[in-house]
Amino acid sequence: MLKFAKRLSGSRTMGSELQDRFRGCMLGGLAGDCLGARFEGAYWGKVVDRDAVARLVSEMTNPEAKSAAGRSKALVVRRYTDDTSMAFTLARSLLENDGYRERYLAKSFANDYKREPGRGYGGSVIVVFMKLFEDSCRDCYKPAHDQFDGSGSYGNGAAMRVAPVALFCDDEQELERVAMEQAMLTHANPDGVCGAVLQATAVHHCLHADRGKPFDVAACLQRLRDAVERFPRQPAGAAAGSRTASTTATASPITCGGSDSLATFLTQHSDYRATVDKYLKKLDTLSVLLANPHTNQQEVMVELGNGIAASEAVFAAIFSALRTLRMLNEPAQPSAEQPADQKPVPEGAAGKEGKPSAGEFSAMTETIVHAISLGGDTDTIACMAGGIVGAYCGAGGISPSWKPVLESYATAVSLADKLCARRHKLHPQP
Template identity: 30%
Template sequence: APSQTAAKARGLLFGVAVGDALGAAFEGAHSVDGERLAQQERAATQLRYTDDTALTLVLARHLVDRQHPVPVDEDALALELAREWQREPWRGYGMGSREIFERVLRGTPWRKASEDCFGGEGSYGNGGAMRVAPIALVGTSPAHVTELAARSAVITHSHLHGQRGAMLQACAAFLALNSDGGKPLDKAAFLSQLSRAVEHTDWRSHLDQVHALVDTASPAFAAERLGNDAAAPTSVPLAVLAFLQHPDQPAEAIRYAIRAGGDTDTIASMAGALAAARTGVQELPTAWLDRLENAEHVGELADTLATRMAPSQ
């Protein structure tokens, strides 16, 4: 049996992949009824993941190939992300990311391509947050993790909200990974640690709203209050809420996120990463893992990254 560290690292990466792959069929739906979701869960077809997992695996590989103290090399990562898009462009990429990757491959510096996006405003999409989870495996503190997260996100998300979404998801993944799955999660303490890490009034108010909804809100009500689209400020908070509703049951966290509708692959992927990083991979249904494409590769990357985790974790 894998060590608890390896089980958590596998939980984090498999949580990304199965949340994404199960949610993908419903991306853009207003809301998802339980019967349709149950049908998708019962199907025997392969679970195919989308851009969320494809780019998460690129970042995971990037971290494997680089040693401390600086595991994120923006110039190299920009090319690696762009080449992955070029290799499999059909995985369902955002418009902004596609444009940046195309320009990077033609030789435009990533910073210019990123800053030019959306009429010079930069992207605040959730693409930085959706791929960031592996950072939690190599970071050593919330401050370290948020710094690395911003560096991995700015390549495609020069708008600060795009980076803050990645910082929030990475910090949440770090705290979930380092939480003791044998004790009930202190949800208020979890949210206040996140609040301290994000250091921005808008994001603190999103987290206050999450606090007000936790333990009571239905998926549809939560989506109405927090948003469920492909922008970082209106998707990462919902993923954190889905985790906090079911911190010890990753399958339920993923189902909650999908039932909320909207950007279902991405929100379920982020929620699944958090919950399964806390519990370990053994709490994800084997029926899902058995259907997942490329599962062997995902497991190998997780095992290698687990050896990078600080011993205190």
């Protein structure tokens, strides 16, 4: 089993180690988004040849890469998409308001879209933004609620941006509540909201996992299951009977009054029970797939999906991330996807100057390559998977050669540092 260069005691990370993991999360999401965007839309309903993905990722990030004709290839800065744009906006909003403020965040999302509409925003969220600009809009949740005949969007857009919530919220209850509320600004369907809660929980769990011990995949899966079983998390002091309150799926959630009403709105949605059952079933499937080292991309795509639905993209991302973290615990062994003499290693945990030894490669690279190879919504799947693994492995998992090709690398680091500084201020550590 590979060991990290630094060993920590206890379940909490401390000092510069925590800062490294905050940076790893933000940079992992940025890297997955920028690199995955190159493949988005070209492989709907099918997987991508893994070797081809690895080769292209290398060409995109390696200053010594050669073209097929043997010519040197100039590096191109890879632009981020709406995934990162909205994650940056969410991080800034949390910092500037010292917490979640729905109206401020909603208008910030809309203003950022207006300033840079070419980031690949989906059509349905653009409609939400346009309605938020209307003077008559007094309820910032209503535009999302009204979509699709009142059923709301089940897409992955709320999950793709949610990582800053996991960095901002130390308390589990607050984490699930804020993940839910920020999701409902653009996605009012239980599927889209539950996906955001699950992704936030995965990042939060990995951020605080003890790197002095082998990563416990089973414990992570159990925490994800717990989050789904209590979804949506009721705010402190909520009435015990609020899950069966009289609010209907046709009522505007915010006008009913705060977090309790938002949660109640979700439980009264016609898709609520089916969503919870689907997520629990997929967690079972995820566990089975992770237990088999020979699981291949085709099986993952068929069983979990790779599309724009939160219940597909989020599970594909979590599989890609936990697969890598599981492999860190194990001796190298053959699989259907890579030879027996290779396994991922946190960059900086082996070899000199943070470089993996022969036959090894970084956990972040492995995660992003695998996530992209699943096809479908590649930028979002790789973005979410990168954020999860980055929260565990830290910024050392980002190859130095990636820095000049990832747009706004410095912005991701700056936001991570500000979020970490806030955490240190609230919880001083020796």
